[in-house]
Amino acid sequence: MWYWVFLWCLFSSLFVHGAVGLLMFVMLQRHKRGRLITLVLVSAGFLASLSGGVITSAAVAGVYRVAGRDMAPLEALIFGVGQTTLSVIISFSRILATL
Numbered sequence: 001m002w003y004w005v006f007l008w009c010l011f012s013s014l015f016v017h018g019a020v021g022l023l024m025f026v027m028l029q030r031h032k033r034g035r036l037i038t039l040v041l042v043s044a045g046f047l048a049s050l051s052g053g054v055i056t057s058a059a060v061a062g063v064y065r066v067a068g069r070d071m072a073p074l075e076a077l078i079f080g081v082g083q084t085t086l087s088v089i090i091s092f093s094r095i096l097a098t099l
Contacts, residue, residue, distance in 0.1 A: 001071050002061030008080020009053035016084055017046045049087055056083055 021042035028034030060079050064071050 001064060001076075002057045004071070004073065004076035005060055005079045005083075006053055006057040008077050009057060009083045010050065010080075012081045012084040013046060013049045013053065013087075016088060017042050017049070020045075049084070052087065053080075053083055 021038055024038040024041065025035065028038055031037070057080070061071070
């Protein structure tokens with residue numbers, strides 16, 4: 001069950017980080033180390049969202065298992081893409097800077 005939520009989170013995170021990486025690559029094209037900066041930042045962001053996705057997917061699946069419910073594929077899609085969406089919203093907001 002957690003695997004499907006994780007896969008949707010993985011694919012949506014790949015889409016977001018791929019789009020941002022392409023944008024960074026274009027914008028930092030003239031910079032001396034622009035390609036390296038793009039590669040490092042995109043890979044670090046993707047690995048952070050990947051590890052967070054594993055943990056939250058396992059937590060959601062654990063709640064469903066304890067409740068004795070089965071997860072429909074659409075629910076897995078909503079939870080997986082929702083994790084990525086919340087991650088993007090929290091990243092762009094200034095909530096973490098206030099902690």
